[in-house]
Amino acid sequence: MFLRFGAREHIEDLYENGTVYMNSIQYFRDCKDDPLRGDKYEGISRITNYLPGEFTIPEINHTVKYQALQTYEYDANPIGNIYSLYCVSSHGFPNPEDFAAHISNHGFGDHCLMVKNNPEFLNRIKQAVKELGYPYDDGFIDYYDKETYNGEVGVFRKPLEYAHQKEFRIYVRREEISPLILKIGSLKGIAKIYTSMEIIEGLRLQSKPKPQGL
Secondary structure, three states, X not given: OEEEEXXXXXXXXXXXXXXXXXXXXXXXXXXXXXXXXXXXXXXXXXXXXXXOEEEEEHHHOEEEEEOOEEEEEEOOOOOOEEEEEEEOOOOOOOOHHHOOOOHHHHHHOOEEEEEOOHXXXXXXXXXXXXXXXXOEEEEEOEEXXXXXXXXXXXXXXXXXXXXXXXXXXXEEOOOOOOOEEEEOXXXXXXXXXXXXXXXXXXXXOOOOOOOOOO
């Protein structure tokens, strides 16, 4: 199932009216004063970590030795909007009994929407995006160690320090850098509101043995 943590007024607007507010990638990259939401690595295309070595600057005849060197490539003006959901799944918790939402999620807000019908929720968003004519994609975030990882990054990878967010991401590709606001209708039939602490402290999963003969 999906969980969306946020301020009470935003969660109630999502529940009552189906308001899906998607900020731009540029917003999250520039959001330096909010360590939960901000990520300077957001939208980079490739990261490379080099082993210890040295490089020379011929113009000044100077050689620099380094123990670690990291370079990354990114578009100075990344395009697209994203919507993040906490996902309770085997992707993040192979053993259901290990599940516990990290306390830091309370930092997103004091309320939480639990989506109980994921296919219906995603279908509504896909349909709203389709009507606007934008390309749509979604999927789990894969987390990487930014100190050792080498390779492509893109919009579905994030540094390992965000792994506790267990993010399932919706990505809409559009040129505008403004927020994208969708209206997908009331979620009263497929979701329920809780306080964030009710989820963090009280939501646990139990695995049940399959009945014999099945």
